[in-house]
Amino acid sequence: MKEKVLIIEDDINTLHGLGEILEDENFNISKAKNAKQALKEIENGDFDVVLMDYLLPDRDGLDLSREVLKDYPEIKIIMMTAFGTVKNAVNAMKMGIYDYLTKPINLDELLIILRRAIQEQRLIKENDNLKSKLNNKYRFENIIGVSGKMQQVFQKVTKVANSDATVLIRGESGTGKELIARAIHFQSKQKGQPLVEINCASIPENLLESELFGHEKGAFTGAYKMKKGKFEIADKGTLFLDEIGELPLALQAKLLRVLQEHRFTRVGGVDNIEVNVRLIAATNADLEQKMADGLFREDLYYRLNVIPVIIPPLRERLEDIGPLTDHFINKFSEKEGRAIRGINEEARKILLAYEWPGNVRELENAVENSVVMCDGDCITADDLPAYLKGTRITGSSTLLDIVMQENDLSYRDKLEACEREIIRQALIETENNKTRAAKNLGFTLRTLRNKVKKYSL
Ligand SMILES: Nc1ncnc2c1ncn2[C@@H]1O[C@H](COP(=O)(O)OP(=O)(O)OP(=O)(O)O)[C@@H](O)[C@H]1O
Ligand SMILES: [Mg+2]
Numbered sequence: 001m002k003e004k005v006l007i008i009e010d011d012i013n014t015l016h017g018l019g020e021i022l023e024d025e026n027f028n029i030s031k032a033k034n035a036k037q038a039l040k041e042i043e044n045g046d047f048d049v050v051l052m053d054y055l056l057p058d059r060d061g062l063d064l065s066r067e068v069l070k071d072y073p074e075i076k077i078i079m080m081t082a083f084g085t086v087k088n089a090v091n092a093m094k095m096g097i098y099d100y101l102t103k104p105i106n107l108d109e110l111l112i113i114l115r116r117a118i119q120e121q122r123l124i125k126e127n128d129n130l131k132s133k134l135n136n137k138y139r140f141e142n143i144i145g146v147s148g149k150m151q152q153v154f155q156k157v158t159k160v161a162n163s164d165a166t167v168l169i170r171g172e173s174g175t176g177k178e179l180i181a182r183a184i185h186f187q188s189k190q191k192g193q194p195l196v197e198i199n200c201a202s203i204p205e206n207l208l209e210s211e212l213f214g215h216e217k218g219a220f221t222g223a224y225k226m227k228k229g230k231f232e233i234a235d236k237g238t239l240f241l242d243e244i245g246e247l248p249l250a251l252q253a254k255l256l257r258v259l260q261e262h263r264f265t266r267v268g269g270v271d272n273i274e275v276n277v278r279l280i281a282a283t284n285a286d287l288e289q290k291m292a293d294g295l296f297r298e299d300l301y302y303r304l305n306v307i308p309v310i311i312p313p314l315r316e317r318l319e320d321i322g323p324l325t326d327h328f329i330n331k332f333s334e335k336e337g338r339a340i341r342g343i344n345e346e347a348r349k350i351l352l353a354y355e356w357p358g359n360v361r362e363l364e365n366a367v368e369n370s371v372v373m374c375d376g377d378c379i380t381a382d383d384l385p386a387y388l389k390g391t392r393i394t395g396s397s398t399l400l401d402i403v404m405q406e407n408d409l410s411y412r413d414k415l416e417a418c419e420r421e422i423i424r425q426a427l428i429e430t431e432n433n434k435t436r437a438a439k440n441l442g443f444t445l446r447t448l449r450n451k452v453k454k455y456s457l
Helices: 012-024 035-044 061-071 086-094 107-126 130-138 148-161 177-187 205-213 249-261 287-292 298-304 318-335 345-353 359-373 396-405 411-429 434-441 445-454
Strands: 004-008 028-032 049-053 076-081 099-102 167-170 195-199 238-242 278-283 307-310
Touching: 004 012, 004 035, 012 028, 012 107, 012 434, 028 035, 035 049, 035 061, 049 061, 049 107, 061 076, 076 107, 099 107, 107 148, 107 318, 148 177, 148 307, 167 177, 177 195, 177 238, 177 278, 205 249, 249 298, 287 298, 318 345, 318 359, 345 359, 345 411, 411 434, 411 445, 434 445
Parallel strands: 004 028, 004 049, 049 076, 076 099, 167 278, 167 307, 195 238, 238 278
Antiparallel strands: none
């Protein structure tokens, strides 16, 4: 279902321009030119967000907001103010207005605020008691994701958190699997209970069994006393098995038994120990391939993969790069005791153009580096690690050279590789505005959408 947004603006060009852009972004848009029309629309429509100009011909925006919020407190109002009226806008926020934007409107900022408003709106709608409303506000506090793909992940997390079902989180390295696992725990009913994490890849195979299931005194050389395993420590809470793809086959069998019977024995022990543990597993491995190679048990895979949560790589969600960059600048600027307020356009574009094979972790490291390197109060292209700049193919002639040298590729593959790159550049240049990108490319919006999907852009 599309989210409903009402735009109230007396300048016809702005009204239609914004309307068109937001429609392209998949919102259901209604428009009003003044307060009177707006109230009529609000009475008849079930709006999620109202985007309102501060100065309306027949009424003051604050006054109108007060009336709207009195009858419809759940509506999120975003105020658009001219430069210079910011102070009033701050007062407006105290009054219950969700956020404000200064004109001329920055579209990226608008979309971020709008999506955030809608995300909160949705959470509020889903929960009717006050307590969960309060919790909701903070539950994705440090997880940034304005892209449609991440919004879907968040929705899924919210849904699965309240069930006891096993979750399998998948995604390339550095996409945020661990972060999402924690978010699930802290939103679940187990949140007051322990969250126990174990990384199956970082513990030597001969110790892993005792780490997971514990051991009795004397079970093996060096076992001087009984030790509880992670499963026991996590009782009533959540056990997060990271890098599950690296679990040795013998332990896969034991884990499967625990999942089926909810009990196990410590290493060297005979007593059955019963536990009630919610399991979250994560991996960046190709489990299907591992199953085909006989390295991962199929029955365990089905037990774990009750609810799959897939985190897309950063290169498939360009919209998140900007907000993540800002988030990390704040984080490291604070940590380093610096007062860096942002990043300039040129540097931003370089970050957008890079492929990020190491995903969010790589971006985080790059920003940390840049904050350290930066002399002024704004990160510039010079402050960015050099490897982000030189290696990318930006000019189409260079790309063509490279593609033409690839003897393994058919002409069709070469054509598609170039097409993908050109579309990607067009999206970057228009800051992911599909209408403008389609126009620049000479495609219809529909064709562009199909190609974006085809090339996972
Ligand atoms: N959406 C996000 N918002 C803010 N920070 C993020 C986000 N995603 C990832 N990070 C940060 O990026 C880093 C890597 O995330 P995380 O450790 O969760 O990735 P991972 O998928 O578990 O990686 P790996 O497969 O290498 O274990 C962390 O510092 C994390 O805080
Ligand atoms: Mg991890």
